[in-house]
Amino acid sequence: MPHEFAAYLKANPGYHRIMKQIGEKYESLGHLGGTIRLDKMTDAEREVLRSLFKKNYLQKSASFAVEKFISAFAATRYEGVDFEEMLASYFGEKLSWKKDVKSQYDDEKSRCFGEIIEVFKESPGALWLTDLLKNRNNAYPILSMKYNEDPEHLRRLLTQVCIGLNQCVAKPQKVRLALFASQMTRDPHAFDMNREGGRLLLYALSAYYRLNYPKNAEAQMELLYKAGLIYDEVSNYTIGRGLQAFAGDKIHSGWVGFAELGEPLHLSLWNIGMIDRVACVKNRVFVFENPTVFSEIAGLMEDRPCSLICSVGNVKVATLLLLDKIVQSGGMIYYGGDFDPEGLIIADKLKKRYGEKLVLWHFTPEDYERIKSKKKISESRLKKMDGLLSPELKKLAKVIRSSGFSAYQELLVDVYLNDIEKLN
Structure with a gap:
């Protein structure tokens, strides 16, 4: 899938300058981040931005965050694709970082995830994180991107998801999702399907039950119900x-x-x-x-x-x-x-x-x-x-x-x- 994603981007001239800048930012920062700026935009670039961000770009220039660009593909067939692997395929080689930047970045990222795993020790939540970090599968691309955006926000989010996962698989009693979210996080919408917490909980549950990530609403509801969480119980x-x-x-x-x-x-x-x-x-x-x-x-x-x-x-x-x-x-x-x-x-x-x-x-x-x-x-x-x-x-x-x-x-x-x- 990373190769298919890269081929898709290469085939559209509107992505060429965007991808070139993302590659440059990646090599200088040591992670996926920074801001892209397009001056004297072409019609192809305007169409790409309109399609991604759902608004017209009539001005000569535009700028946007790399994280926003990556997130725009969340609702497409390329959701969950490892963006770093895609970059390597796009440019035909693995991009290199400055060694000191890469070393510092790796250490800080490992420390962040390691501290969360230590808090939950051998629980389903800790095992989920350990496995996805080892194999770079499941929700790894999303977690990596969220870490680049805001490590502390990701720490709070993963803490909530691990608490939720551990609780619902330990006691799979039927409970409405909003009530469960309130009990776990004091926010009834924390695990809504259109929120980061809801999507990550689905990734965690799919790993726990050894299932593929549910791609449609019905499959998502079935997975939640398997864990005792009821979502939309009247209209279904x-x-x-x-x-x-x-x-x-x-x-x-x-x-x-x-x-x-x-x-x-x-x-x-x-x-x-x-x-x-x-x-x-x-x-x-x-x-x-x-x-x-x-x-x-x-x-x-x-x-x-x-x-x-x-x-x-x-x-x-x-x-x-x-x-x-x-x-x-x-x-x-x-x-x-x-x-x-x-x-x-x-x-x-x-x-x-x-x-x-x-x-x-x-x-x-x-x-x-x-x-x-x-x-x-x-x-x-x-x-x-x-x-x-x-x-x-x-x-x-x-x-x-x-x-x-x-x-x-x-x-x-x-x-x-x-x-x-x-x-x-």
Whole structure:
């Protein structure tokens, strides 16, 4: 990735003078810092700055901090890339510092991190910092940049994150993230996902659980929930029908009423967090990606018993936790979705999570050919299927690539309905 990042910057003339000055600053200061100044800016440079900093640059000159330039890539695919390694790739050689500057810088940086590690000794927080400093992975590029900006601010930030990490993995009891942050730091927003503390806590948790850093909101919420931290528990929801829930050995009366009436029930992360297990009709639940298909099946089944779930497109944490509880209670999942790259990726994620407890329901080349649409799939979207793991879905993806058209599960309603009636 550092080489790809360097190639991207080299390809745009608007970055050339910026990178030259960053290299010079790096060699003179011994770290990534200082201020860049562009006089007599070119149109290409103006466009680069507008794209990075989200404002127009109509003047002849502009100046900005190196840290600000690096931070501008935080929300891009290059987030987390080691900027020093990228510089070496960009210039074709490792940049050299003045020896006395480098020695002093290394000593001070090692002392700063060493003092924090000593405070937390053999705790998860200390082990996280020790590992990332040794291997220069995980949040290392961010910590290195933050150290250059303000070592004392970084010290306070890492202290908060280590305290938070140690507490939530030691006692993973369900607690709202804002309340947890208040208890740990006296600031309810300290671990918000758009704050430095929140991002670093996610890096620390991903290292603790040996997972990749979560790149999207759903994956972030799932990781937090794994550590007992609840974020956005009301708007994160799924839809169920014909499900019975139990808190301990006691049946949940609210779920009972909807199940008896055969009506859909919106289930938030809050609702699902209050129950221990979920029972399905005949120990089977039929899951649909598409709300229209779910509603049609639910309506056609009328007052006949069957358990249904609608994941409402991309699978939310609420859906995953509900399915977890169903599987833990001995249930089988039948999952049906669309025949396009996004639909297959969702199905693949679920198959990876639930294995033999999940049936890829009508994800066959024959089903695809029966309902194939005339909607063309772009090459960029088709490429998304390269990472599929399920043999069944790989086989289907090959057919979809060859055809180039998507297919949608609305046309399988009669097939789904026939299966449900047979199985129930």
